[in-house]
Amino acid sequence: MNIITIKNIFSRLFATHILISLCMLLMLGLANAELVTKEQIKGLDEQVQDIKKDVLGISTELNLLEEKLLFPSSTQISIFFSLEGNTSFQPDAIKVDLDSKNVAHHIYTFKEVSALQKHGVQHIYTGNIRTGEHSLQVSVIGKDGGSKKTDIASHSITKGVGPQFVEIRLTGAGVKFRNW
Amino acid sequence: MLNSEIGEIVLRHTLITILTLFFTCNVMSAAAGSIVKDSVQAGGELKDLYFGEALFHASQKRYFDAISRLDTELAQYYGLDEPSLNSLYYHIDNAEFSVGDFELYYRMHNRAGRAIKAVIEGNVEEKVRNEAIYRLAKIYYQKQQPLNALNTIEKLNGEVPEKLRYEEPFLRAQIYIATGKFSNAIKLLKGIEGADGFKAYAGYNLGVALFQNGNEEEGIAQLNKVGLITSGDDRVLAMRDKANLVLGFRLLEAEKPSLAKQYLQRVRLKGPFSSKALLGSGWAAAATGSYDRALVPWTMLATRNITNRSVQEVLLGVPYAYGKLKIYGKAAILYGQALETYSKEIERLDASVTSIRQGKFLEAVIREELKKDTNWLINLRNLPDTPETHYLAEMMASHDFQESLKNYFDLSELQKRLDHWGNYLSAYDEIIKIRAAYYEPLLPVIGTQFRALDSKMKLRTEQRDKLDKRLKKMLVSPRPDFLTTVDERIVLQQIDQIKNKLEKQGLLDVRALHRITRLKGVITWNVNTQYHDRFTKAVEHLRELDEHIDKLNENYRSFVRTRQAATQSYRGYDKQIQRLRIKIRSAVGKVKVLMARQGNLIEVMAVNELENRRRRLEEYQVKARFAMAESYDRATKKQQEQQIRVEREKKKKADQEQNKENNEK
Numbered sequence: 001m002n003i004i005t006i007k008n009i010f011s012r013l014f015a016t017h018i019l020i021s022l023c024m025l026l027m028l029g030l031a032n033a034e035l036v037t038k039e040q041i042k043g044l045d046e047q048v049q050d051i052k053k054d055v056l057g058i059s060t061e062l063n064l065l066e067e068k069l070l071f072p073s074s075t076q077i078s079i080f081f082s083l084e085g086n087t088s089f090q091p092d093a094i095k096v097d098l099d100s101k102n103v104a105h106h107i108y109t110f111k112e113v114s115a116l117q118k119h120g121v122q123h124i125y126t127g128n129i130r131t132g133e134h135s136l137q138v139s140v141i142g143k144d145g146g147s148k149k150t151d152i153a154s155h156s157i158t159k160g161v162g163p164q165f166v167e168i169r170l171t172g173a174g175v176k177f178r179n180w
Numbered sequence: 181m182l183n184s185e186i187g188e189i190v191l192r193h194t195l196i197t198i199l200t201l202f203f204t205c206n207v208m209s210a211a212a213g214s215i216v217k218d219s220v221q222a223g224g225e226l227k228d229l230y231f232g233e234a235l236f237h238a239s240q241k242r243y244f245d246a247i248s249r250l251d252t253e254l255a256q257y258y259g260l261d262e263p264s265l266n267s268l269y270y271h272i273d274n275a276e277f278s279v280g281d282f283e284l285y286y287r288m289h290n291r292a293g294r295a296i297k298a299v300i301e302g303n304v305e306e307k308v309r310n311e312a313i314y315r316l317a318k319i320y321y322q323k324q325q326p327l328n329a330l331n332t333i334e335k336l337n338g339e340v341p342e343k344l345r346y347e348e349p350f351l352r353a354q355i356y357i358a359t360g361k362f363s364n365a366i367k368l369l370k371g372i373e374g375a376d377g378f379k380a381y382a383g384y385n386l387g388v389a390l391f392q393n394g395n396e397e398e399g400i401a402q403l404n405k406v407g408l409i410t411s412g413d414d415r416v417l418a419m420r421d422k423a424n425l426v427l428g429f430r431l432l433e434a435e436k437p438s439l440a441k442q443y444l445q446r447v448r449l450k451g452p453f454s455s456k457a458l459l460g461s462g463w464a465a466a467a468t469g470s471y472d473r474a475l476v477p478w479t480m481l482a483t484r485n486i487t488n489r490s491v492q493e494v495l496l497g498v499p500y501a502y503g504k505l506k507i508y509g510k511a512a513i514l515y516g517q518a519l520e521t522y523s524k525e526i527e528r529l530d531a532s533v534t535s536i537r538q539g540k541f542l543e544a545v546i547r548e549e550l551k552k553d554t555n556w557l558i559n560l561r562n563l564p565d566t567p568e569t570h571y572l573a574e575m576m577a578s579h580d581f582q583e584s585l586k587n588y589f590d591l592s593e594l595q596k597r598l599d600h601w602g603n604y605l606s607a608y609d610e611i612i613k614i615r616a617a618y619y620e621p622l623l624p625v626i627g628t629q630f631r632a633l634d635s636k637m638k639l640r641t642e643q644r645d646k647l648d649k650r651l652k653k654m655l656v657s658p659r660p661d662f663l664t665t666v667d668e669r670i671v672l673q674q675i676d677q678i679k680n681k682l683e684k685q686g687l688l689d690v691r692a693l694h695r696i697t698r699l700k701g702v703i704t705w706n707v708n709t710q711y712h713d714r715f716t717k718a719v720e721h722l723r724e725l726d727e728h729i730d731k732l733n734e735n736y737r738s739f740v741r742t743r744q745a746a747t748q749s750y751r752g753y754d755k756q757i758q759r760l761r762i763k764i765r766s767a768v769g770k771v772k773v774l775m776a777r778q779g780n781l782i783e784v785m786a787v788n789e790l791e792n793r794r795r796r797l798e799e800y801q802v803k804a805r806f807a808m809a810e811s812y813d814r815a816t817k818k819q820q821e822q823q824i825r826v827e828r829e830k831k832k833k834a835d836q837e838q839n840k841e842n843n844e845k
Contacts, residue, residue, distance in 0.1 A: 051594065052590065080229045123229075
């Protein structure tokens with residue numbers, strides 16, 4: 001929509017001879033200004049998109065390499081943390097012990113809790129263990145209906161030949177585990 | 181509260197609202213198209229933890245991590261012989277769509293467009309397909325390709341997801357407006373005008389469409405309606421102000437200043453459009469010749485932050501009004517003050533341009549602590565040697581600048597990642613070296629021992645297989661002789677030896693032969709009568725043997741796996757790491773160049789904006805100088821006229837007195 005500007009009104013009200021000198025000034029100014037065209041912006045944006053694609057490709061390759069090199073499937077254990085839908089237990093912090101050794105601890109930001117509530121799953125730990133029996137102990141500190149709550153739970157894992165995935169799920173009834 | 185304080189609040193508010201309004205469109209599209217929240221709900225229970233991890237990143241707007249995670253999962257998924265056995269199989273449609281969605285948020289429109297097109301062309305549910313069409317049309321619209329957007333949105337057919345109930349017609353109407361199909365847009369906008377969350381936006385757009393369609397009166401009525409909306413939402417109130425402002429200026433342009441005034445006065449004093457409204461209000465009064473009334477809003481406006489365009493303009497407006505009221509002296513003084521203010525502002529602008537050209541603006545905008553604060557743009561000016569951001573506020577809210585700035589942020593993030601990755605590769609090289617140094621001397625020895633054990637194992641396994649075959653045959657044709665014990669076989673051998681010996685010695689008579697046969701018969705008897713027990717035991721022993729063999733085989737496989745894992749832990753990575761190193765190095769170079777170009781573009785945009793403002797101020801300076809001179813002339817002239825009048829009066833009085841005296845004489 002064309003909106004009249006004050007400049008237009010002002011110009012009408014002021015003497016016309018001023019405009020001539022203004023135009024000259026304006027032209028002088030324009031001669032010095034470096035122009036930024038839409039094409040320039042678009043062209044650069046496309047190049048940025050291309051480099052993003054390249055870097056994402058590198059990231060994918062690195063993820064695969066890292067998994068193969070650092071966490072081969074025969075020894076890999078990955079631990080995830082999630083919230084049960086509609087649970088009133090909101091985590092503030094979590095501590096994960098594997099075979100009585102602390103392997104992960106995390107303090108949650110508001111954004112992270114919100115992401116967990118939207119069905120996001122946090123990948124909290126990846127490591128290597130031998131095949132056989134292992135113990136997992138998890139302690140979660142948080143709030144439930146405004147009051148502080150701490151829940152500690154243990155779980156045993158039998159590591160087989162393939163990669164082992166364990167989901168720690170925070171529910172209204174406390175911490176639950178699921179082997180994947 | 182002091183007027184200047186109000187001015188500062190208004191400015192801060194304006195800045196935030198301009199940015200908020202700029203993002204309104206995106207926010208609304210985010211609410212409409214966001215798959216993050218609904219991905220799992222749509223597909224039921226979460227079946228793939230890594231898909232959940234991607235959602236976790238995306239919900240926190242960490243789109244690079246989200247895309248990277250999903251790309252990795254998809255690469256693994258499509259590399260499988262039987263993908264249907266993979267847990268991602270249950271979310272594959274959502275995963276494909278989500279990648280496109282995340283790419284869109286990461287402003288990779290080209291790739292997102294391709295991903296979404298793939299979903300549209302794929303075998304997906306009608307709702308998913310329609311959502312994809314909506315998303316693609318939105319991409320085209322945002323990329324200022326309205327015809328492509330129109331062609332895409334018209335492919336939409338059938339059921340639309342509930343969350344797009346109003347979003348879809350709103351987008352469609354926007355596309356129609358952009359392509360000049362105003363009557364179609366009007367029809368759609370009338371349908372959603374009353375919907376929650378759309379009242380102000382749809383209503384305002386409807387007003388615009390009506391004006392553009394030539395329905396002037398209806399347009400005025402529509403904007404008037406939007407201008408009266410009540411709400412607690414700042415964004416809606418800002419839209420209300422905008423409607424009133426647009427209407428006011430449209431009527432001013434149509435030379436209906438009295439009507440215009442009533443709309444301009446509706447604009448909130450603390451809103452983002454208040455300065456413009458105050459300026460317009462003054463002009464509406466001035467246009468009717470009420471310069472004294474014009475001075476009320478203008479004087480209020482003149483005390484606000486000087487960087488505001490309207491405030492800079494009103495510095496000329498106030499003395500202009502005084503001039504019209506024939507208070508030339510005051511007008512001349514105010515023009516002089518305006519000149520001084522403009523000079524100071526020009527100096528500030530020059531300093532800001534210098535600061536930008538020295539790269540301080542870019543250094544400041546990528547500071548982490550600024551990015552975490554939503555008021556970062558306002559806080560930017562508190563940093564040392566940074567440019568005056570008040571002047572850049574409007575430009576910074578523009579689409580082109582925002583996109584350029586985001587690209588610059590993204591490039592800076594990519595640079596950090598690439599630097600980290602370069603270090604990772606060096607660490608990987610070291611790990612591989614250490615592993616090789618450990619395993620290389622061990623593996624040949626272990627290999628030799630393993631081969632010896634392997635041949636023994638093969639032998640024993642063959643023996644076991646023979647026994648198994650024999651036992652199976654004995655089920656069909658019993659062979660008791662196969663079930664004699666070792667002792668019995670020895671005894672039978674001994675009996676045969678005795679028999680041969682006696683025969684050689686010629687002592688094998690009937691009695692001895694009978695005894696030998698009887699002894700052999702005892703064993704045969706035992707073997708035959710105990711055949712079933714012995715057979716069962718033999719089978720049981722074979723099962724026991726199988727258990728040991730199973731364990732042996734498991735150990736064997738475990739050993740093979742471990743040996744393979746040991747080999748794979750350091751062999752075969754060289755080429756891959758080398759390739760990645762080259763790719764990273766090349767990407768680092770490209771990012772560096774692009775950052776420089778993007779940074780330069782941002783600086784040029786900022787400098788251009790400041791220079792535009794500078795030119796405007798110079799323009800005002802010229803006007804102020806002429807007007808000041810004119811005012812002084814008029815003031816002097818007025819003063820002279822007054823003086824002449826006084827002198828004339830004096831002379832007249834003196835003449836009268838003289839005449840009086842003369843008459844008396």
